[in-house]
Structure formats: structure tokens, C-alpha cells
Amino acid sequence: MNIHPIKESIKANIQQSEDLVIKELKAEEKYLEVIYINTICDETQLQDFLIKPFFEIGENSHFLSYLLSHPKVKLFDSKKTVQEELISGKSVVFFENHIFLLDSKLDKNNTVTETSVEVTILGPQSGFSESLPTNVGLIRQRYPEKTLVIESTNIGSISKTSVNIVYDSKKVDQDVLNKVKEFLSSIEIEMFQSGEQLLDFTKKSKRTLFPTIMVTERPDRTAVNIAAGKVILLIAGSPFAMLMPTVLKDQMSAMADIYQTYWIGKFLLIVRYIGLITTITLPALYVALTSYNPEVFRAQLALSVAGSRHAVPYPSFVEVIIMLLMMELLMEASIRLPKAIGSTATTVGGLILGQAATEAGLVSNIMIIIVSLGAISNFVIPISTFSFAVRVSKYFILLLSIFYGLVGVILGVFMLLAYMVSLDSFGKPYLTFREERV
Amino acid sequence: MNRYFLYLVLLNMLTNVIIFVPKFLLQYRFDGMLISIIIAIGVGMALMYVDSLVFARFPGQGFPDIIQDQLNKPLKTIILVTFALFWFIAGLLTLLGYIDILHRFINPELSKAWLIAIFLLILCFVIQIPTKKVMYLLEIILFINVPFIVFIFFKAVTSEYLSWDSIFEAGTHFYSMPNISAVAVASYVFSGYTNIIIFNRLFKVKLKGVNFLIIFGLSILTLFTSVMVPIGMHGVDKVSEYIYPWILMVDSLRLPYSPIERALFIFLMLYINITVISVAVHWHVAFELMKGTFSRGKGKKKNRIVLALFFTIPILLVIRIDYMQPELLSVYWLIARMFFEILAVLGFFFFLKRRKV
Structure with a gap:
């Protein structure tokens, strides 16, 4: 030749x-x-x-x-x-x-990093790295089964990012696998950098508020989910794995649950659901119960709420919107700021501004409690993409409560439930609570 | 799935207190109310059994799917539209009744048209999702709400203001002639089974006998509590003076240790969910029946027209509601409903029994 x-x-x-x-x-x-x-x-x-x-x-x-x-x-x-x-x-x-x-490819960024988004007290502390072979190796170590299948494909017309589809051929639901493959082949994108883009992409074909794909940085969570029959995507250059299908109960479960005794795990789960309900409904309930239906409370409680509001010169919904907006700005700011200044922002925003706002008579004391309680409850949700979705959905219920009072809150929650029921994650109903055997 | 059938029947049992069933039955408390209730249980159980028997021959098929190739088009359209109309009215009366309650007890300043608009918006979303998902939603809503409703029932029955003497007094009027319209109204608690004409699409296996046993037990419990507890609370003489005997009965309950002291508010909040899902189930059936009349392929535009009708008709009605006496309308409809049901079930029985699957 x-x-x-x-x-x-x-x-x-x-x-x-x-x-x-x-x-x-x-x-x-x-x-x-x-x-x-x-x-x-x-x-x-x-x-x-x-x-x-x-x-x-x-x-x-x-x-x-x-x-x-x-x-x-x-x-x-x-x-x-x-x-x-x-x-x-x-x-x-x-x-x-x-x-x-x-084959002399340079494998950069293959150091295994510590988990930073999904932190647990007990259990493994390391997350994925940014290198695909290292990540596959991490999964293989945790899942030594002959039936583990790793398929390779490329996404992105320019970036040609290599993506590995990982699943257990014995446990995977064949329908789900076909749907995932169909979904991946339907993607038309130039630059594919990280799996989180898939969330955005599902929005384009069928816009959803709640994520139907889970993003995780934990190899242990990934291995457990493979055993539960899920399909995993590993993307070259991203320290996050995508788990499909994902329903509500997956978004609400933290790895800490299985590193605790049974009842403690269940207790933590219940606390998390209480947090979810609190963060969604609390601001709306405040508007409904102060402006529309104060008679619902027993008299003493209604009076103390009204008493705390006596200096506030505008209706309760203006107060709620101002405070929620301030909270959102504070959260965004603390993400953007470098770590060294981050704590300053929370101190200035949370403590000083809150204190000053009540003393100036712009918002009531109870409002401060409600806003901070709502924000704290929001942080309880373990998966960050889902907690963002929840952050948005509370405004929807707030809007209904502004126009309809208590009835609006109930109807808003109903609508949210109906919306979640109507969602599908690769063929799995979103609100299913059936446990997969692990 | 067996439990889904149970949910459908249970839903109607729960809604009976807002669609004027107790009020109407209590009018006959001295003239054969109890015997009518017992007859109604017999009639209702029989109709339900026959209907489920007929539809068990077509597992996984709704009524429109069954008659798809059996009848010629105009006849099919007439039948389906008539059925759809009945289901639409069923949902509509529940909705109008509850809007009236909300207007009286929670939001008197809010106009009824504005209030019903938000209900309709949610309903229009819910009724067009697939049948299976309506069922999921029904299951979730029942699971969330029924425990609290049972708690309030329990509070009512154990209340110290419940006069058992009044209840026993009502019992002494047991031996009197039954009344046909009382039978018709009381049999409403069973009529959840009629939704099987669409929800049969989900029933792939035969219903077990234990379901009917549970329904039998629950229906006795529902019917007797829904008339006897108001009698015990308000007294046997004056109980029929109220339009909403049940809701005023709940308003007399006090929860001394809860931040919400009056049980009425909790009760009404729970019943918002029950009402919406009940109307959604009925309208979903109506919507699917209307869809059955369209030929395949060009449904999308017509679906929107149907949804628009579902949205506008109740708003137009609610504006004029005060001139129409909803409680009277409801009662007429409740009575008409039973005869329609008997006709429909007999029709299914003789017509579909002969057809090969």
C-alpha cells in the first residue's frame, strides 16, 4: 500500500x-x-x-x-x-x-472530587470526576455484575460529546430503554457540554416545569439506581450522571436515607415532604389568611397576625411579593458570589435587611418568619433541579391565593397535583410511589 | 384493577352531602325515609351488579369502543350525545351546588362567575388527560382527603351535642310506605358505578365479589350517617328547615386544640378537592363520549370546541343561578337520573348481552 x-x-x-x-x-x-x-x-x-x-x-x-x-x-x-x-x-x-x-488520549480531570451538591453525613463522600472512563470505572467498581451493559454514542453535531448509556440488561425495563434511545437520537444540538442540557431539551419538545431526568453527582446513588432498573447516562466532561426515568419520590429521596436505620430514614423522608408542602403553600396561605379569610383561625391567632401587620401600609400580597423577591435575589447572589464574600451577603441580606424592614414598618414580623421558613424548607429538597422547580411553583399558588383566597390555595395545590399526575418520565407516571426492589 | 371500581363508587358516596341528598331525604323523615333508603340500597346494588356484569364481557373497552362498529352513525351519535349530556349535567349540578356553598360560607364578596372560572380552568385541564391518569389523580385525592373526612365524621358522631333520642325518634317512623322519589334520591350514592362506561377501559380483570360487599357496607354507613347525624344535631323536627343540613351540622363542631377552631373550614377545604375530582370524573366521561362521536383523525379542533362549551355553559348558568333554584333542579335531576340509569342498564343488558365480543 x-x-x-x-x-x-x-x-x-x-x-x-x-x-x-x-x-x-x-x-x-x-x-x-x-x-x-x-x-x-x-x-x-x-x-x-x-x-x-x-x-x-x-x-x-x-x-x-x-x-x-x-x-x-x-x-x-x-x-x-x-x-x-x-x-x-x-x-x-x-x-x-x-x-x-x-490510542494515547490524554485523560484530564480524572480526579475524583468530593460531593458538593448532594452532601451526606454518612456514606461514601466522593462524587464523579469529569472524565468518562474514570466514571465508568467508578460504576463498574460499585456494580460488579456480568449483566452491566455500557453502550456508547455521540451527541452534538460540533462537540461530538461521547455519551455512555449504562444499564443492567437483566433488570432494565425494555420500554424505558427504547424510549431513552429514541429520545437521545431525536436530539439536535450543536454543543453538548453536560447532561443538564437534556433537561432543557425535554422542555423544548414538551415543556415541563418539573424535571423528569435526575442529575446526580453520587456514584453510590447511580449504582443503586442501576440495580433498580434505571438507565444511566454518563457524559464525557461532566461530573454528573443522568438517571432515567425519574419520578417524584426519586427527587425527594436522599442517599442518607439508606445509610440510616429504617425508622430514622422514614422520619427524614416525612420531614422532607412536610418541607415540600410548607415551601409551596406557606406564602400563599399567608395572603389568604390575612387578607381573605382571617375568620378561619381561632380569634387569638387571627388577632396576633393582624397586630403584627398593623404598621404595614399596603396589602399583604404586596408584602409577600417584596419579601419573596428579596429572598430570590439573595439566593441568586449567594450562588454568584465567590465563597469568601458569600457569607457576607447572607448576613447583610438575611439578618440586617430583614430586621430593618420590620423596624421600618415595611413588612410584618410574621412575614419574615414565613419567608425564611419557606426558604429553609426549600433547601431540604435533596435534588437541586427539583428544588428550583418547587421554587417557581410556589408563585403559581401565590397568584391564585391573591385572587381567590383560601379556595385559591387549595385549588392551586390540586392543580399542581393534577399537573404532576399528567407528567410522564419515559413511560413512568410521575407520582408513582411503588418501590422498586433493590 | 379492582380497587379503581371501588374509588368510583366511593366518590359519589362522598359527594352526596353537597348535592342535596340529605336535605331531600330529610323531608320524608316521617314518611318512609328509612324504608326508602333500604329499598334504594337494594335497587342500587342490583343495578350496579348487572352493569358490571355486562361490562365485564368487554374487558378494556369503553362504551364508545364497544358500539364503534355495531351501530350506524346517526344512531350512535344520538346515543352518545344523550349520554354525554347526562354526565355533563351530573357534574354541572355538583359544581353549581358547591359554588353556592363556597359563596355562602367562605368567599361571600367574590362573584360566583369569577369563582367558577377558576374551577372550570382546572377542570378543562383535568378532563382531557388520559383516562388512566384521571384515575391516578382520583386515587391520590381520595388518599389525601378521606382520612380527614373520616376524622370529621368521627368527631360528629362522638360529639356530645348529638342527641341520640332524636335519632331513635326518627327510627320509630320506620313502618310507613316508601316513597318513590326518596328511593330515587337515595340511590344516588351508588351511581358512581355508571362511570364504568368509560372507565371500563382500565378494568382488564373481573371484579371480585368482595368489592360489592365493601360497597354494600359503605353505602349503609353513608346513607344512615348522612341523614341521621343531622337529625341528631339539629333535632328531628327542625332539621328540614336548612338548605344544607350537613354543612351546618359540621359548623357546630369545634376542634379545641387545632389552630383552625371551626371544623367547617377544614370540611369545606377537603370538599373542594372531592368536588373538583368528582366533577372531573363525570366530565371526563362526558368528554370521552363526545370524542367517541368524532371520526378518527380530525378530533383536535372538535375537542377544543367541546372544551369551550364545557367552559362557557356553566359560567352563563351561574350568572342566572339565583333565579333557577339549584336545590330544586338538583332534586328533579336526581329523580330523573335513576330512571335513566335503569333504562340504560337494562338497555346495556339486553343489547350488549347478545353481542359477541
Whole structure:
């Protein structure tokens, strides 16, 4: 085979750039040429697997059989794939009349990080890394089963991000698997950087408020969910795994539940659901019970609520909206700020502003309690994408309570329930509470 | 699924107190109310059994699916539209009744049209989701609300103001001639089974006998508490003076340790959910029946027209409601309903029994 025209066309097609390396190796009668991009290529691997043996192995035919039998070396397929592989980090080796591809991809960011979003007190503390092979390895370690299947695919017309679909072929629901694959093949996107984009994408085809895909950074959660028959997506370059299908009870469960005794786990779960209901309804209930139906409370309670509001110069819904907006701004600000200043923002916002606002008579004391209680309850929800959805849905109920009072709150909760019932996550009803066997 | 059938019947048992069943039955408390109730239990159970028997021959099929290829188009359309109208009115009367209650007891300043609009908005969303999901919603709503309702029933029965003497006095009028309209009204608590004409799509296995046993027990409990507890609370003579004997009865309950002292508010809040899901179930049946009249493929636009009708008709009615005496309308409808039910069930029995599946 004449390799010369192929070599030339590759050189011509690849745009000249700083990090492209074309190196010729010569030793006695042996001659070898290698092309790679040094920024995405692991040069120590190149050194170990190619350059050292090249000078150590004497004869041409011996070095050829070394290359042919090396597990990391592949024979040339076609010109197009050679170019793609070169861009993705492999080195192209020209030796005698053969072209080889040496897999010397640089695996950056493969350090396992500590969990930062889903923190637990007990149980494993490490999360995923940003490297795909490392993440697959983490799952394999935790799930040593023959039936574990790892399929590979690419998403993104420019980014060509490699995505691994991981599931247990014995436990997975075949319908769900087909729906997931159908969903992935339907995605048209240029830059696919992280799995969270899938959440946004489901919104485009069928806009939903609540996430139907779970995003997690915990390998232990991922392994447990594989055992429960779910389909996992691992995305190259993202320290988060996507779990499908995901229903409400998954969003409300924390890994801490299974690292506790049975009753403590159940108690924590109940507390979390109470938090969910509180954060959704509390501001709306305040408006309904102060402005519409104060007679619902027993007289003493109604009077003390009204007494705390006596200095406030506008209706209760204005007060609630001002305070909720302030809380949202505070939360957004504390995410954006660097960690060092973050605590200042919460002190200034939470303590000083709240205190000053009540003393100035702009909001009532009870309002401050309600807003902070609502915010704290919101933080109880373990999965952050879901807690954002809950943050939004409380405004819907607040709106209804402004126009309808207590009836509006009840109807709002009903509507939210009906909406959740109407949702599907890859064929699973969203409000199902049936336990999968783990 | 067996329990779904139970939910459908249970739903109507719960709504009976707001659709004027107690008020009307109490008018006959000296003239055969009790015997009428017992006859109604017999009639209701028999109708339910026959109907479930007929539909058990078509597992997984609703009424429109069954007659799809059996009848010619105009006849089919007439039958389905008549049925749909009946189910629409069933839901409508429940809704109007409850709007009236809310207007009286919770939001007297809010106009009824404005109040009903939000109910209709939610209903329009709920009735168009798939039948299976309406059922899921029904299950969830019952699970959340029924424990509290049972608690209030329990509070009522154990209340120290409940006069058992009045109840026994009503019992002494047991031996009198039954009244046909009282029978018709009392049999309303069973008529949840009629929703099977659409919800049969979910029933793939035969209903077990134990379901009927549970329904039998619950119906006795429901009917007797819904007339006897108001009698015990208000006294046997004056009980029929009220339009809403049940709701005023609940208003006399006090929860001394709860932040909400009057049980009435809790009761009404719970019944908002029960009412909405009850209307949603009935209207879902009506909506699916209307869908059965459309030929395949071009349903979308017509669905919207039907939804628009479901939205506008109640608003127009509620504006004029004070001139129409809803309690009287409800009673006429309750009586008409039983005859329609008997006719329909007999029709199903003779017509569908002969058909091969």
C-alpha cells in the first residue's frame, strides 16, 4: 500500500496549528513517522508504547509484530476516520507501508472530587470526576455484575460529546430503554457540554416545569439506581450522571436515607415532604389568611397576625411579593458570589435587611418568619433541579391565593397535583410511589 | 384493577352531602325515609351488579369502543350525545351546588362567575388527560382527603351535642310506605358505578365479589350517617328547615386544640378537592363520549370546541343561578337520573348481552 498520498492529504487537511506535532524517528534501517496533537495527547504514553520500543527492538519485522499485537494500537480504516481520531487525541503512526492509530488520549480531570451538591453525613463522600472512563470505572467498581451493559454514542453535531448509556440488561425495563434511545437520537444540538442540557431539551419538545431526568453527582446513588432498573447516562466532561426515568419520590429521596436505620430514614423522608408542602403553600396561605379569610383561625391567632401587620401600609400580597423577591435575589447572589464574600451577603441580606424592614414598618414580623421558613424548607429538597422547580411553583399558588383566597390555595395545590399526575418520565407516571426492589 | 371500581363508587358516596341528598331525604323523615333508603340500597346494588356484569364481557373497552362498529352513525351519535349530556349535567349540578356553598360560607364578596372560572380552568385541564391518569389523580385525592373526612365524621358522631333520642325518634317512623322519589334520591350514592362506561377501559380483570360487599357496607354507613347525624344535631323536627343540613351540622363542631377552631373550614377545604375530582370524573366521561362521536383523525379542533362549551355553559348558568333554584333542579335531576340509569342498564343488558365480543 502506498501511504504517501494519504500522509500528504492528512497534513494538507489538518489546519496548521501550534500544537500539531509531526515527528520522524530513525534508527539504523528503521524509519517511522508519527503525527499527533500534543495538547490532547498523552506524551508519556507515546514515549512508553512507541518511542522506547522503537529503539529497543532491533529488527523491522519484530517491531511490526509488536505494533500489530499491542492492545492500544489499531490498524488504519479510512482517511476520514484517521482525521477524526487525530483530532480526538490519538496519534497516527506511519511505519513501512502501514498506518496505525495509537490510542494515547490524554485523560484530564480524572480526579475524583468530593460531593458538593448532594452532601451526606454518612456514606461514601466522593462524587464523579469529569472524565468518562474514570466514571465508568467508578460504576463498574460499585456494580460488579456480568449483566452491566455500557453502550456508547455521540451527541452534538460540533462537540461530538461521547455519551455512555449504562444499564443492567437483566433488570432494565425494555420500554424505558427504547424510549431513552429514541429520545437521545431525536436530539439536535450543536454543543453538548453536560447532561443538564437534556433537561432543557425535554422542555423544548414538551415543556415541563418539573424535571423528569435526575442529575446526580453520587456514584453510590447511580449504582443503586442501576440495580433498580434505571438507565444511566454518563457524559464525557461532566461530573454528573443522568438517571432515567425519574419520578417524584426519586427527587425527594436522599442517599442518607439508606445509610440510616429504617425508622430514622422514614422520619427524614416525612420531614422532607412536610418541607415540600410548607415551601409551596406557606406564602400563599399567608395572603389568604390575612387578607381573605382571617375568620378561619381561632380569634387569638387571627388577632396576633393582624397586630403584627398593623404598621404595614399596603396589602399583604404586596408584602409577600417584596419579601419573596428579596429572598430570590439573595439566593441568586449567594450562588454568584465567590465563597469568601458569600457569607457576607447572607448576613447583610438575611439578618440586617430583614430586621430593618420590620423596624421600618415595611413588612410584618410574621412575614419574615414565613419567608425564611419557606426558604429553609426549600433547601431540604435533596435534588437541586427539583428544588428550583418547587421554587417557581410556589408563585403559581401565590397568584391564585391573591385572587381567590383560601379556595385559591387549595385549588392551586390540586392543580399542581393534577399537573404532576399528567407528567410522564419515559413511560413512568410521575407520582408513582411503588418501590422498586433493590 | 379492582380497587379503581371501588374509588368510583366511593366518590359519589362522598359527594352526596353537597348535592342535596340529605336535605331531600330529610323531608320524608316521617314518611318512609328509612324504608326508602333500604329499598334504594337494594335497587342500587342490583343495578350496579348487572352493569358490571355486562361490562365485564368487554374487558378494556369503553362504551364508545364497544358500539364503534355495531351501530350506524346517526344512531350512535344520538346515543352518545344523550349520554354525554347526562354526565355533563351530573357534574354541572355538583359544581353549581358547591359554588353556592363556597359563596355562602367562605368567599361571600367574590362573584360566583369569577369563582367558577377558576374551577372550570382546572377542570378543562383535568378532563382531557388520559383516562388512566384521571384515575391516578382520583386515587391520590381520595388518599389525601378521606382520612380527614373520616376524622370529621368521627368527631360528629362522638360529639356530645348529638342527641341520640332524636335519632331513635326518627327510627320509630320506620313502618310507613316508601316513597318513590326518596328511593330515587337515595340511590344516588351508588351511581358512581355508571362511570364504568368509560372507565371500563382500565378494568382488564373481573371484579371480585368482595368489592360489592365493601360497597354494600359503605353505602349503609353513608346513607344512615348522612341523614341521621343531622337529625341528631339539629333535632328531628327542625332539621328540614336548612338548605344544607350537613354543612351546618359540621359548623357546630369545634376542634379545641387545632389552630383552625371551626371544623367547617377544614370540611369545606377537603370538599373542594372531592368536588373538583368528582366533577372531573363525570366530565371526563362526558368528554370521552363526545370524542367517541368524532371520526378518527380530525378530533383536535372538535375537542377544543367541546372544551369551550364545557367552559362557557356553566359560567352563563351561574350568572342566572339565583333565579333557577339549584336545590330544586338538583332534586328533579336526581329523580330523573335513576330512571335513566335503569333504562340504560337494562338497555346495556339486553343489547350488549347478545353481542359477541
